[in-house]
Amino acid sequence: MDESKKEVYEVAELFNDTEIDHATIEDAIKNILIAIGDDPAREGIARTPERVSRSYAELLAGYRIDPVAMVNDALFDVTYDEMVVVRDIELFSMCEHHMLPIIGRAHVAYIPNGKVIGLSKIPRIVDMFARRLQVQERMTRQIAEFIQTLLNPRGVAVVVEGLHLCSMMRGVKKHDARMTTSTMFGYFRKNHSTRMEFLDNISRGSTPLHF
Numbered sequence: 001m002d003e004s005k006k007e008v009y010e011v012a013e014l015f016n017d018t019e020i021d022h023a024t025i026e027d028a029i030k031n032i033l034i035a036i037g038d039d040p041a042r043e044g045i046a047r048t049p050e051r052v053s054r055s056y057a058e059l060l061a062g063y064r065i066d067p068v069a070m071v072n073d074a075l076f077d078v079t080y081d082e083m084v085v086v087r088d089i090e091l092f093s094m095c096e097h098h099m100l101p102i103i104g105r106a107h108v109a110y111i112p113n114g115k116v117i118g119l120s121k122i123p124r125i126v127d128m129f130a131r132r133l134q135v136q137e138r139m140t141r142q143i144a145e146f147i148q149t150l151l152n153p154r155g156v157a158v159v160v161e162g163l164h165l166c167s168m169m170r171g172v173k174k175h176d177a178r179m180t181t182s183t184m185f186g187y188f189r190k191n192h193s194t195r196m197e198f199l200d201n202i203s204r205g206s207t208p209l210h211f
Helices: 003-012 022-035 048-059 067-071 121-130 136-151 192-203
Strands: 075-077 084-095 101-111 115-117 155-164 179-186
Touching: 003 067, 003 136, 022 048, 067 121, 084 121, 084 155, 084 192, 101 121, 101 136, 101 192, 115 136, 121 136, 136 155, 136 179, 155 192
Parallel strands: none
Antiparallel strands: 075 115, 084 101, 101 155, 155 179
């Protein structure tokens, strides 16, 4: 494996190329149903363990996305040094503390340094990190670091807004609380006008995050 691919795998973190263990998940869900006082043989939930296992395979697919295959040579040499912004990328994740959903959106920008990435790949990068057990702060940084590693741009900026059901359904039960996290490298971090241009871009015409 060449060094560039090795670095991509390292920054992707936790990439796992083994199949998900459906049998173990199904057994665990059956035990949970028994533990909460329900009957796993009851008609309405008899197939719930199977359904949950299949849904986990989709909701947590980020562990099994091969980052090199995902990029798939979608890096292009381009003479362009202005800001590239992809905003309002919807994301669905799961809180690693309570395994409840995080629903949100990401805004991603970079300033090319001789290379650009295909437009569809940026939402795929967001999904690769979102579809894992996560905390929003770490996910935001992972997205930024991955793009920084891939492109070596003049700057990268990522802002994530999230609704956390773990704080809406339980605990403090604050339905209107929104969490915003950001990670910025290069020009976005050291140049105030560049940072403000990005923030103006993502706030222009934006709608409140809601269900």
